[in-house]
Amino acid sequence: MRTKSFWKKTWFVVVHIFQIVGIMITVALSWMAANFLTKAIYTIYSQPTSHYLVQIIDAVLGVIIFIVVVFVIGIFLRPRQLALMTAIIDAMRRISKGDFKVKLEMTEQRGEFQKIIQSINEMAQDLGQLESMRQDFISNVSHEIQSPLTSIRGFARALRNRDLSEDKREHYLDIIEGESRRLSQMSDNLLKLSSLESDKPSFETHCYRLDHQLQNVVLANEPQWLAKGIQVDLNLQEIEIKAAEDLLNQVWVNLLHNSIKFTPDAGAISIRLIATENGAEVTIEDTGIGIASEDLVHIFERFYKADKSRNREAGGSGLGLSIVKKIIDIHQGDISAQSQIGQGTRFVVTVPYSFE
Template sequence: MRHQKNKGLWWYFVSLVFIIILVFILISSPLVFLYIHFGNLDAHGRNPFPPVMTIILFSLVIGTTITIMVGRKILSPITGFSNAAKEIASGNFHIHLDESHRVREIREVAHHFNIMVQELRSIETLRNDFVVNVSHEFKTPLAAIEGYATLLQEPNLTRAEHDEYTGMIIDSARQLSSLSGNILKISKLENQEMLTELINYRLDEQIRQALLLLESLWAPKQLLLNLELTELLYYGNEELMLQVWLNLLGNAIKFTPEGGEISVTLQLTDSGISASITDTGIGMTKNVRKHIFEKFYQGDPARSAEGNGLGLPLVSRIVSLSGGTIEVSSEPGLGSTFTIVLPVAT
């Protein structure tokens, strides 16, 4: 295989302009010669060839100089793009190109390039955070399982100690199962652009069903439930929407103290189907409200063993895929209200 030299774009640009100048000279030289000839300049003993050669050499020098200067000016942004692309390929996502070039097309390319780099930087940050968080979330229950399993090997354990350790192992195993299940669900939903398996069903009955499934959580706390559920048909994915109610109601129950109150309303409004879940729990600060839909975020680290920070991000993604919106209003000590608005099937 014959070796082929690598030539830059600037070299091809200079060569192309040089050839154009040369062709122009070859075409114009006979015209100059004819002008000199018919202008009777030769009658005075002047040789026509030196002026022609002078014109050719002068044109070559001036044309090549201009080509080099203009070529470097025009092609320098492309060189910048190439160097920036190499940096990105090596993992450096902090590159920023100058967007103040005089040429509009180059400005636009630089602008879109910077947007691309910003998105790649965000994705890389999210990926790193996801790996760190997943590792941490798995490490905690695994360490608990290992620790309590080691304690079970101790001789002369009492029945109470044995039951306590096995109970902690079971709880940690359930936490792992819940975490892995939620990770799989949210990963699948993040790669979906639309929901499938849509059917018509009673949304008010689904909310009641969710409350019945959670009865073992709210009944011991003697919570007061206020339900104002309008009979409504909804066209959507029944299984995923049930997950929404289970997560929101589960959080309301978890953060509401004994003897508290949970109100659930469902009604048809001008904006669509509106569902609100209000509790009289501990509430949230402004900073917590800003991050509750982020994966693995725990507003109260002391309660990290009770969840994995994926419930609300999962709810947000399901609502978004359903074409709806979710909002939260909350103040510390005054409880929280989650409001979901879903579109009405037409």
């Protein structure tokens, strides 16, 4: 079955053919009119003796007639073109004022304006999506900030009670300190995201051993996984890559922290590094609580929390995996996640061997 796109292209070809034929007919008619007019003139006045002069006069007169005909046709078509230009200008004015619901109709009769109309429609759609993302972002930030501020305000008010026991006072102070720390972490993560999403993020690349980096990250977090009795298993090939070491270090720290956070006591975490055709492949797998399938597709979105109550208790802001995804994208790598409730989670990260 022939598609709509095929018929649309066919229609454009037919229109252009008719335009070319129309121009050729107009030229021929102009030439014939010029010839007829000069013959009428020659019946009144004598014809020049030079044959070449007669042809020159016919040609000049034919060109004049052709220009006049085109001008007259342009006068008839001008109102439609003016209406189209007015619609385009009005659409641009509405977009400049923040109205991104603009959509100009695409019709075959608009010829050379088709690309302009299509570009305006695409621009309005893209700006509309950006505005929606901006509003969602502001809403999420406001929500995330409001919650710890409410806790801090409430417990600070409770501390005014002089009859509080020393244990409760210490408990309330611990909560205020934890919420303050979470606000600080959220601010730091937002700054990192802003820096990573800038047009020209600044970072330096150099060659280093990826297996050494992973070992150092695990050792740096040893107190956290030892405190929960988690067994960490390393299976690392010796692989050297050229990348932004500090940025990738943030990736492994965030992923390992998540595994430790959501793995119960006496659980297990395995980290594997192998060489593949596409680059160095790092797999971080745990025996944690897992992620539901409906949440798995959203885990790299800003502020998304698959387990909101558990995440808040642990002090998460829902930005860690967004930062991970952005860093991997900058390195032109790939990250994927597999998980089931109660059966743990596996993250697979592929990083090119060399990135400039």
